Amino acid sequence: EDKVVQSPLSLVVHEGDTVTLNCSYEVTNFRSLLWYKQEKKAPTFLFMLTSSGIEKKSGRLSSILDKKELFSILNITATQTGDSAIYLCAAPKQGGSEKLVFGKGTKLTVNP
Amino acid sequence: DAGVIQSPRHEVTEMGQEVTLRCKPISGHNSLFWYRQTMMRGLELLIYFNNNVPIDDSGMPEDRFSAKMPNASFSTLKIQPSEPRDSAVYFCATGQGNSPLHFGNGTRLTVT
Numbered sequence: 001e002d003k004v005v006q007s008p009l010s011l012v013v014h015e016g017d018t019v020t021l022n023c024s025y026e027v028t029n030f031r032s033l034l035w036y037k038q039e040k041k042a043p044t045f046l047f048m049l050t051s052s053g054i055e056k057k058s059g060r061l062s063s064i065l066d067k068k069e070l071f072s073i074l075n076i077t078a079t080q081t082g083d084s085a086i087y088l089c090a091a092p093k094q095g096g097s098e099k100l101v102f103g104k105g106t107k108l109t110v111n112p
Numbered sequence: 113d114a115g116v117i118q119s120p121r122h123e124v125t126e127m128g129q130e131v132t133l134r135c136k137p138i139s140g141h142n143s144l145f146w147y148r149q150t151m152m153r154g155l156e157l158l159i160y161f162n163n164n165v166p167i168d169d170s171g172m173p174e175d176r177f178s179a180k181m182p183n184a185s186f187s188t189l190k191i192q193p194s195e196p197r198d199s200a201v202y203f204c205a206t207g208q209g210n211s212p213l214h215f216g217n218g219t220r221l222t223v224t
Contacts, residue, residue: 041218042116043155043215088155099145099157099160099168100145102154102155102156104153105155
């Protein structure tokens with residue numbers, strides 16, 4: 001059965017800290033891995049990763065994929081209280097947007 | 113673009129009542145997904161449609177759940193009769209081709 005596992009389940013840090021969120025996967029016909037951020041409402045898209053070793057970056061957030069070891073990490077540097085959210089990792093079973101399998105998420109709390 | 117629009121935002125109902133959740137996809141998106149999110153199980157795919165046709169409903173928990181997509185701009189998820197264990201946040205998400213999914217703000221369902 002396809003699955004995506006995230007760790008840790010929750011994390012509490014202080015503003016300015018750097019955090020690393022982990023995502024491992026076992027998905028048949030793997031094509032890509034996606035990261036979403038969920039604050040109070042809808043998950044919003046952060047990154048889509050398809051190639052090993054190529055870092056994707058957006059401001060203080062970056063992510064990388066290791067297709068050999070079947071995992072991805074999401075890094076957030078110089079965290080701010082606005083980074084507090086649930087970070088979700090997902091992989092589509094057949095590539096593209098079809099049938100995303102989600103991890104349970106990492107709840108990040110950034111304290112002032 | 114108004115994004116994926118779901119209604120109602122909140123629904124509180126008594127056990128045994130029928131519940132209908134609604135979704136208006138982003139114009140031009142040809143895939144539509146219904147997800148359910150709980151603390152225990154995270155985001156679970158219930159059913160997805162492609163070009164208004166149900167492709168995979170294997171995630172629908174039981175016969176009490178049904179979903180329709182009568183046209184490209186509207187979908188419903190119905191629970192009849194509802195039970196307390198159905199309490200969750202129900203998300204509709206839509207996509208086009210290999211683009212990442214866009215989520216609605218969800219409907220928080222409470223069945224007492």
